[in-house]
Amino acid sequence: MDLLRRTFLKLAGGVVAAPALTQPASADTYPARPVHIVAGFAAGGGVDITARLIGQWLSERLGQSFIVENRPGAGGNIGTEAVVHAAPDGYTLLLSTVPNAVNATLYDNLNFDFIRDIAPVGGIIRVPMVILLHPSVPAKTVPELIAYAKASPGKVNMASAGFGSAPHMAGELFNVMAGVKMVHVPYRGQGPALTDLLGGQVQVLFATTPGTSDYIATGKLRALAVTTASRIAMLPDLPPVGDFVPGYESSQWYGLGAPAKTSADIVATLNREINAAFADAKMKSRFADIGGEPLTGTPDEFGKFIAGETEKWGKVVKSTGMKPE
Numbered sequence: 001m002d003l004l005r006r007t008f009l010k011l012a013g014g015v016v017a018a019p020a021l022t023q024p025a026s027a028d029t030y031p032a033r034p035v036h037i038v039a040g041f042a043a044g045g046g047v048d049i050t051a052r053l054i055g056q057w058l059s060e061r062l063g064q065s066f067i068v069e070n071r072p073g074a075g076g077n078i079g080t081e082a083v084v085h086a087a088p089d090g091y092t093l094l095l096s097t098v099p100n101a102v103n104a105t106l107y108d109n110l111n112f113d114f115i116r117d118i119a120p121v122g123g124i125i126r127v128p129m130v131i132l133l134h135p136s137v138p139a140k141t142v143p144e145l146i147a148y149a150k151a152s153p154g155k156v157n158m159a160s161a162g163f164g165s166a167p168h169m170a171g172e173l174f175n176v177m178a179g180v181k182m183v184h185v186p187y188r189g190q191g192p193a194l195t196d197l198l199g200g201q202v203q204v205l206f207a208t209t210p211g212t213s214d215y216i217a218t219g220k221l222r223a224l225a226v227t228t229a230s231r232i233a234m235l236p237d238l239p240p241v242g243d244f245v246p247g248y249e250s251s252q253w254y255g256l257g258a259p260a261k262t263s264a265d266i267v268a269t270l271n272r273e274i275n276a277a278f279a280d281a282k283m284k285s286r287f288a289d290i291g292g293e294p295l296t297g298t299p300d301e302f303g304k305f306i307a308g309e310t311e312k313w314g315k316v317v318k319s320t321g322m323k324p325e
Contacts, residue, residue: 058270120299123253127291132221134221141244176316210289223235226238
């Protein structure tokens with residue numbers, strides 16, 4: 001069973017209620033009632049798993065239920081808009097992720113401005129990705145993949161976890177920076193994309209690292225490089241793409257946001273507790289189990305990070321002429 005799926009099953013029943021031994025917050029302190037974390041994607045994926053992990057932690061720390069509410073659709077825009085229009089009282093939060101930064105440019109007629117209308121609370125984790133190839137592809141290094149793709153324009157199919165997803169954008173960034181044109185083939189999640197990569201229906205996948213190590217170790221798939229700026233503990237033998245394509249960096253990331261004008265005190269409380277999770281060995285290990293590396297810091301630092309990601313992916317969207325599907 002896939003690691004994300006196992007983690008989801010463990011968490012599915014555990015986030016709604018805080019532990020019985022935890023005393024509820026008093027009426028004049030935050031939170032005084034259950035808090036909803038809106039996840040703009042379906043249950044069982046990385047957004048949902050991360051929301052449940054941090055929700056369970058916040059429940060234990062703050063003595064109130066943190067309920068994960070899945071509102072999938074329109075690349076995360078439906079869930080995001082629900083939070084934008086919620087009361088700025090700290091009781092409705094957003095699990096923010098890469099598509100939020102992408103959608104700011106990808107969609108022309110959004111009813112909100114993500115940077116203006118969602119207050120950054122704090123980063124949670126970033127998840128590295130790895131370039132995976134079907135063994136039939138005659139490339140064993142990133143330069144060889146670039147040469148192969150240039151020699152076969154429009155014939156190398158690149159799977160993704162969906163249009164505008166982190167794996168899709170990592171692949172498009174590679175196309176732009178390496179000067180190649182691999183053909184995007186979107187799937188409804190990384191699982192189906194991996195299945196077709198294993199079967200040879202597609203040739204390349206920029207995949208988030210959880211659930212890939214067995215395929216790499218057994219030779220069913222060939223790993224070329226990681227998408228982060230430096231090597232990662234999970235796959236220490238793989239070089240970064242940036243060693244061959246200078247300046248390249250991409251990762252999946254997750255954090256919490258709140259409606260604009262949410263009290264700075266509430267934001268500070270949540271930010272403090274998110275950061276505390278990574279001082280706890282058990283929680284740090286649980287995030288590491290899904291490939292997560294800490295993306296902690298202040299709300300301002302997370303806001304600057306989001307602004308940088310929005311600008312970065314906006315350039316990719318414009319340069320490729322991407323349109324919503």
